Amino acid sequence: MITNLRDARIAIIGAGSMSEALIRGLIRHNIALPHMVFVMNQSNQDRLQELHRRYRVAIPAVEADKAGMIREAHILVLAMKPKDIANSLANIKPLLNPKQLIISVVAGVKIQTIEALLERSLPIVRSMPNTSATIGLGATGISFSSQVSEQQKEIASDIFESIGVVTTVDEAELDIVTGLSGSGPAYVYYLMEALVKAGMNGGLSQEAATALTMQTLIGAANMVKETGESPDVLRHKVTSPGGTTNAAIEVLNQYQFSEGIQHAIARATERSKEMGEEIVKSMNLK
Numbered sequence: 001m002i003t004n005l006r007d008a009r010i011a012i013i014g015a016g017s018m019s020e021a022l023i024r025g026l027i028r029h030n031i032a033l034p035h036m037v038f039v040m041n042q043s044n045q046d047r048l049q050e051l052h053r054r055y056r057v058a059i060p061a062v063e064a065d066k067a068g069m070i071r072e073a074h075i076l077v078l079a080m081k082p083k084d085i086a087n088s089l090a091n092i093k094p095l096l097n098p099k100q101l102i103i104s105v106v107a108g109v110k111i112q113t114i115e116a117l118l119e120r121s122l123p124i125v126r127s128m129p130n131t132s133a134t135i136g137l138g139a140t141g142i143s144f145s146s147q148v149s150e151q152q153k154e155i156a157s158d159i160f161e162s163i164g165v166v167t168t169v170d171e172a173e174l175d176i177v178t179g180l181s182g183s184g185p186a187y188v189y190y191l192m193e194a195l196v197k198a199g200m201n202g203g204l205s206q207e208a209a210t211a212l213t214m215q216t217l218i219g220a221a222n223m224v225k226e227t228g229e230s231p232d233v234l235r236h237k238v239t240s241p242g243g244t245t246n247a248a249i250e251v252l253n254q255y256q257f258s259e260g261i262q263h264a265i266a267r268a269t270e271r272s273k274e275m276g277e278e279i280v281k282s283m284n285l286k
Ligand SMILES: NC(=O)C1=CN([C@@H]2O[C@H](COP(=O)(O)OP(=O)(O)OC[C@H]3O[C@@H](n4cnc5c(N)ncnc54)[C@H](OP(=O)(O)O)[C@@H]3O)[C@@H](O)[C@H]2O)C=CC1
Pocket: 013, 014, 015, 016, 017, 018, 019, 040, 041, 042, 043, 044, 045, 047, 079, 080, 081, 082, 084, 087, 088, 105, 106, 107, 128, 129, 130, 131, 182, 183
């Protein structure tokens, strides 16, 4: 039984952006030792080499190494796309043992579906982190199958706390967590893109517009965090009657800015559910 994360062999299946965010967070924050982290993917060798060069994590030298890495892992992280989970679990199913802890970051796919694909009940943690985990500022929603022990809950929470903040939620709430904070960084980047474009349209250089945009977002987020005041109160403090901000907010309201964001998140939440259901249907699972 693993009591210290640094003694745990962690096998990460999938080597994409979310996988790298987790790897970088774990290694840079000294939560896991590089030689204890085993990363594998479907076929992209260049990508595995790149992760090895960057973080010194272990990668399979030949295809046959994957089986041993999975068999000997204490913790298995599922980090492939939802459409690939059935195929991937079919491959690893014979290699698993009941002592292993499975952590999924796969959007939309229910614990029940993972169990059905594995044809057994194992300790499964379903999570929804985001890519800001890369710099230790991730936001993760997490839920647990009934097989997960208290000690395993702590281990999983420690992993995600090492790369940001963690909120335990009911599994059904992970779809809204996905729509809000899983996809959330993309909405903020989209806003930043628009702010930079607006600055450049007004005559600023790209560098100046980017620097001002970035600091504005960091400053605003930290104001909410450090003053404890609500975004609504802080917004009103910026908005002088008859002033520039008020004029801008009137335009945003004409474009239904707030409603647009809320609809977007509702759609992402719905999409998370759909992606889970698509797998259930395609595999004829219950
Ligand atoms: N990106 C994000 O912001 C977030 C993503 N997630 C979730 O994380 C998961 C991964 O997303 P992301 O990193 O963006 O995806 P990417 O497309 O960047 O990476 C997917 C990885 O899965 C690998 N893969 C595919 N099939 C298999 C297989 N059968 N066995 C082993 N590995 C396989 C791919 O390997 P190869 O390249 O060789 O095909 C690739 O390395 C998704 O389920 C997503 O929902 C969760 C939170 C945030």
